[in-house]
Amino acid sequence: MTSAILVSILMTLVAASTPILLAALGELVVEKSGVLNLGVEGMMLCGAVAGFAVAFSTGSTGLGLVAAAIAGIATAMVFAVLTLSLTANQVATGLALTIFGVGASSLIGAGFVGKTITRLGPVFPESLSGHPWLRAVFGHDIVVYLSLALVFGVGFFLRRTRAGLILRAVGENDASAHAIGYPVIAIRYGAIAFGGALAGLGGAYFSLALTPMWADRLTAGRGWIALALVVFAAWKPGRLLLGAYLFGAVMTLELQAKAAGVTWLAPELLATAPYLATIAVLTMMSLGRKTGRLDAPACLGKPFSAS
Amino acid sequence: MTQPLERNGPPRLALAHVSKSFPGVKANEDISLSVRPGEIHALLGENGAGKSTLVKIIYGVQQADEGSIAWDGQQVSIPSPKAARRLGIGMVFQHFSLFDAMTVIENIALGLDEAVDRDELKRRVAAVLDSYSLPLDPEREVHTLSVGERQRIEIVRCLLQKPKLLIMDEPTSVLTPQEVERLFETLRQIAGQGCAILYISHKLHEIKALCDSATILRGGRVVATCDPKAETTQRMAELMIGAELRQIEHSAGAGAGAVRLSVAGLSLAGEPPFGTDLKQVGFEARAGEILGIAGVAGNGQAELLTALSGERLAERNDAILLDGKPIGQIGAGPRRALGLACVPEERNGHAAVPDFSLADNSVLTARHRLPLAPFGFISQSDVKRFSDAVIKRFDVRTTGTSALARSLSGGNLQKFIMGREIGQQPSVLVVSQPTWGVDAGAAAAIRQELVDLAAKGSAVVVISQDLDELLELADRLCVINEGRLSVPRPIASLSIKEIGLMMGGVHGTAPGSGAAAHA
Numbered sequence: 001m002t003s004a005i006l007v008s009i010l011m012t013l014v015a016a017s018t019p020i021l022l023a024a025l026g027e028l029v030v031e032k033s034g035v036l037n038l039g040v041e042g043m044m045l046c047g048a049v050a051g052f053a054v055a056f057s058t059g060s061t062g063l064g065l066v067a068a069a070i071a072g073i074a075t076a077m078v079f080a081v082l083t084l085s086l087t088a089n090q091v092a093t094g095l096a097l098t099i100f101g102v103g104a105s106s107l108i109g110a111g112f113v114g115k116t117i118t119r120l121g122p123v124f125p126e127s128l129s130g131h132p133w134l135r136a137v138f139g140h141d142i143v144v145y146l147s148l149a150l151v152f153g154v155g156f157f158l159r160r161t162r163a164g165l166i167l168r169a170v171g172e173n174d175a176s177a178h179a180i181g182y183p184v185i186a187i188r189y190g191a192i193a194f195g196g197a198l199a200g201l202g203g204a205y206f207s208l209a210l211t212p213m214w215a216d217r218l219t220a221g222r223g224w225i226a227l228a229l230v231v232f233a234a235w236k237p238g239r240l241l242l243g244a245y246l247f248g249a250v251m252t253l254e255l256q257a258k259a260a261g262v263t264w265l266a267p268e269l270l271a272t273a274p275y276l277a278t279i280a281v282l283t284m285m286s287l288g289r290k291t292g293r294l295d296a297p298a299c300l301g302k303p304f305s306a307s
Numbered sequence: 308m309t310q311p312l313e314r315n316g317p318p319r320l321a322l323a324h325v326s327k328s329f330p331g332v333k334a335n336e337d338i339s340l341s342v343r344p345g346e347i348h349a350l351l352g353e354n355g356a357g358k359s360t361l362v363k364i365i366y367g368v369q370q371a372d373e374g375s376i377a378w379d380g381q382q383v384s385i386p387s388p389k390a391a392r393r394l395g396i397g398m399v400f401q402h403f404s405l406f407d408a409m410t411v412i413e414n415i416a417l418g419l420d421e422a423v424d425r426d427e428l429k430r431r432v433a434a435v436l437d438s439y440s441l442p443l444d445p446e447r448e449v450h451t452l453s454v455g456e457r458q459r460i461e462i463v464r465c466l467l468q469k470p471k472l473l474i475m476d477e478p479t480s481v482l483t484p485q486e487v488e489r490l491f492e493t494l495r496q497i498a499g500q501g502c503a504i505l506y507i508s509h510k511l512h513e514i515k516a517l518c519d520s521a522t523i524l525r526g527g528r529v530v531a532t533c534d535p536k537a538e539t540t541q542r543m544a545e546l547m548i549g550a551e552l553r554q555i556e557h558s559a560g561a562g563a564g565a566v567r568l569s570v571a572g573l574s575l576a577g578e579p580p581f582g583t584d585l586k587q588v589g590f591e592a593r594a595g596e597i598l599g600i601a602g603v604a605g606n607g608q609a610e611l612l613t614a615l616s617g618e619r620l621a622e623r624n625d626a627i628l629l630d631g632k633p634i635g636q637i638g639a640g641p642r643r644a645l646g647l648a649c650v651p652e653e654r655n656g657h658a659a660v661p662d663f664s665l666a667d668n669s670v671l672t673a674r675h676r677l678p679l680a681p682f683g684f685i686s687q688s689d690v691k692r693f694s695d696a697v698i699k700r701f702d703v704r705t706t707g708t709s710a711l712a713r714s715l716s717g718g719n720l721q722k723f724i725m726g727r728e729i730g731q732q733p734s735v736l737v738v739s740q741p742t743w744g745v746d747a748g749a750a751a752a753i754r755q756e757l758v759d760l761a762a763k764g765s766a767v768v769v770i771s772q773d774l775d776e777l778l779e780l781a782d783r784l785c786v787i788n789e790g791r792l793s794v795p796r797p798i799a800s801l802s803i804k805e806i807g808l809m810m811g812g813v814h815g816t817a818p819g820s821g822a823a824a825h826a
Binding site for chain 1: 387388406413417422
């Protein structure tokens, strides 16, 4: 019986962590290329509503996921054109993108409020996940496995491939990369598109898997946590996985505490736990940074124009 | 030189009547030159003479408007750096295109046009390092390396492509004398194997020591082609600047005055991520003298300047004494008011606000010493008068006092900044790289002003990486290495070799200096 409860908590934890992990992983690649896109929350919301709309209309959650990724890319491209081609300020543009995403998703989703769809189900057949512990391994949906595969994929790409080396080079020193002859702008477009796709998927995970119905501002600020996580993880995919699951755990704890009827702590305070944890971790990180060298890509957030 | 030149074959590279214009300027006009295999050919000229444009045309970064390029006797067009590299042209840039947070081998991999397997690349790099006996650890991260070592990365990058023409753009501007000697050996070895070298510089004695022939540019045109070994440096300098060179006039009896600036036991942690800690720095600067501080970039010069200017405060108030008054723990503004003026190395963003007019930039530092802003209100007429005087006295080429600092060329802005500080008659002036990127004529004028300021009873401290400049200017010289300052010694008692060894860190202990000392 206890193992069933533990597994159930574990499943909740994984589910709560996955959208943050996806969005943060996308942002990590974007930042590694030297671009700071603060519009993660906006891209997640656009992905969430597009995914829900397509899944509702076609009845296919798979198609919904594809649509979410495409919507994420489309939103990210708005950012890319503004910041890369028109060299707009990245911080301001990113913030505007989030505001845009909140509004656009609300507008598109107006007709879907309260509608429900069939939740994204486990990949593997029931028979494999009969035992509680087997369920902890085989009982997840496709996006969970995809997110884990992507962590290793991105890590391998950045560390071991030539393309990854070039992407990091562009983020470290765009002028030098340009001087050697690498297409800085094109590489950053690619990175931003990848970030958009993952943010879109992460957003759709809310509307297709966690709560299979539409509501305004469904992602509830998780995009900001994803952004903080990238810093927490010092731009390393492995630590990102750890961080995402840690935040997932804090969120699950909050839900469990509520379910268990904890009354000595106000529910509003409990709900702030993940965000407080974010602030606490970031503060500790910056305290520990005083003497060590910074891990941030050297060109992060700086505009680049080839001359 | 002793290496055989292939006199009979066609030149490796021949430019004929190359011209290139930008809006408002003719950067290159009717330039012809040729380089033979195995020849080290100097391209000599001041800033703005058209050297960089010409090199960019050869390396495919820019296209000529007119003229033709022949490679091994064949007419070619070079549309991109990639095309240049395919022909066999390699280039080592003045400002290295390196990635600080990455390892040497990753940097080299990034410079190659084709993907090479990691182990294969390691083998090839090891082979190149071995055959030219270049000391370099492929697994080190670039930010831990000395400038000389960083340059070696660029050279190895080029050599891996087996170049037939190697372009070196001002390669010695930041090297110690020993590192320069080491580089010259490498270049001679490369040329000895038949590679042509185009060597860009304005350092005449280096060109005399290294090059077989020289093309001198001025104002975008070729003014002379000569054998540098047969010409005097004086004659080449005059061809280069198109006028007779002014000699610095030192007044007699320098360095006999009272101590104006005294620093003792000054320690300061370096700024992360790549800063250098200052360790127990001490020196005295007297009225009427110029104290030179030599050293390779990144050995604590920036930290020393910010400690003296008051941007960062010392741990003890008596670590810095100005005319006997402790100022270690007071800020930059009060220090200026007391008469300590500082000119940092970086002009745009540190010495001047790029988007402010020259007049506004004058107010920022001169208001402490001059009545430019009484009771906090800026007196426009006084500011304009002061700025105009600076522009006139220092021959700053600009449209007027309302021009933005960023619109001036580096050399012109430097003249303005130096003029602004000298115009305040400071008791102590600390300058970092006073003539970096300034053309020879203006550099001589700035140096003369420094000498004159000292003659009037101020103490002048010059922090510079340009040893020639320090030897010309300074009465006493010390060397900063790994954040430690050597004891100042009269310039006459020092040999170039001694200074070089001190700069290379022979007296230092940190492992980072090992390779430099080895060189």
